[in-house]
Amino acid sequence: MKQTIILNHPPDFQEVAHSDLRVTYPIRYAHTTYWANATNRYAVQTFDGRYAYIYYYEFWIDTPTTLGLTSIAPDLHLCYPLLSTGAQPITLHEPNAQLALHFQHERASYLYLPNTELTVDLPMGHHIIIGITLDAGLFRPHLERHFEFVMPLVNAKRAVDPVPLQSSDFKIGPLTRTEILNLFSQINPRNMENEYLLVHHQIYLITLSRLKIISETTKINTTIALVDQARAYLELAVSKFGAKALIKDIVKSLQCGHNQLAQLHKEFYGCSLHAYRNQLLLERIIRQLEDYPQQIATLAEQLNFAGHSELNRFFKKLTGKSISHFKKP
Incomplete structure (x- = not known):
């Protein structure tokens, strides 16, 4: 540019x-x-x-x-x-x-x-x-x-x-700070995917700025509004970081107590915040299976799992099936 x-x-x-x-x-x-x-x-x-x-x-x-x-x-x-x-x-x-x-x-x-x-x-x-x-x-x-x-x-x-x-x-x-430092460390003009990476980071930062401005200009004067803000941040984090999306980072961004937020989420949505995070990650895995039907190791890398074994264990824990059985008609 x-x-x-x-x-x-x-x-x-x-x-x-x-x-x-x-x-x-x-x-x-x-x-x-x-x-x-x-x-x-x-x-x-x-x-x-x-x-x-x-x-x-x-x-x-x-x-x-x-x-x-x-x-x-x-x-x-x-x-x-x-x-x-x-x-x-x-x-x-x-x-x-x-x-x-x-x-x-x-x-x-x-x-x-x-x-x-x-x-x-x-x-x-x-x-x-x-x-x-x-x-x-x-x-x-x-x-x-x-x-x-x-x-x-x-x-x-x-x-x-x-x-x-x-x-x-x-x-x-x-x-935001973590994302900026990730961008700085991952830039590599010798890699053909570098321009895609730059756009990907920009989109994440722009989307994150939207959530920041919404949370600051819209007074969170109800507990449900606080929980909904946490869910929006968590959805964005899972879409960006996959298995490395951490609830503790969401808590820091919202400047609230972890236990309080977890309790409120369970009260309003009937499940723990951790369970919601895992459900978001599972949905992302299922969506991307179409892109990597025979490349589970590549999918694991894309979603920031330590390897295909960890991805498969996570998938089986939530669905009761291995990825290979899930894909069978």
Whole structure:
């Protein structure tokens, strides 16, 4: 994907060949550079994929400073401030415009940036901002109702609007952080499946952002609403991680007690949350059996089981039949 966001290196900053600081979250196969002046340092990582452009800025700021940022074409971005220890938020300004975009610690948001020059105010502290330039074509017309929180930005890109926009922000929880780090570790341009992987990760992060915004903008003022949120998160986790979908991650995201959530689920739906997770996984196995009718080991790998034996044991425990007998007419 074409690079449309560029951090402008000030003249008093010099590239450092052998920095004593290293990026906190390295991106596999990314292009990485380090820059420093008398008091401040920062690192830039970029990865150019066919369907996504990933950029990573890490700043070690001892003296508050302002850097320039250029958006060379109108584009849609998903931004994750994974870390910001400053007393003030990082702020993005468009010169001569009454507009300021704010980035809070662990609060993600979507951005639409037109072709423009911007400045970034960096307070004293340690900051990490990760951005993914998205293909706006992912948001097809039939999905507009589901992703209405980002559609004003998508429409602005389509119309080449000259004014930047920022969506409502949402919390970066353990599921999001884990997914970002999984993406960083799995990128491999030498693999033909790399572009599929990039799209797959993007779709998961976008879907997860929808659940985050729904949970934050819709007050969970009833126990059934809390349980339904947990079921939605669990459905997404099983669709992404298969056998590695963990209820404890859902509990962390919803910031509730494990025992309380399990008890409420059983009260409203008549089964344990663990049983619901297993039922979702079983349904996914049955759906994908059509794709791998004679390749059980491949199916096990796709669903993150340790091997075909573990997959078969799980299947037999829930259905009373082995996979081979289940497939027979």
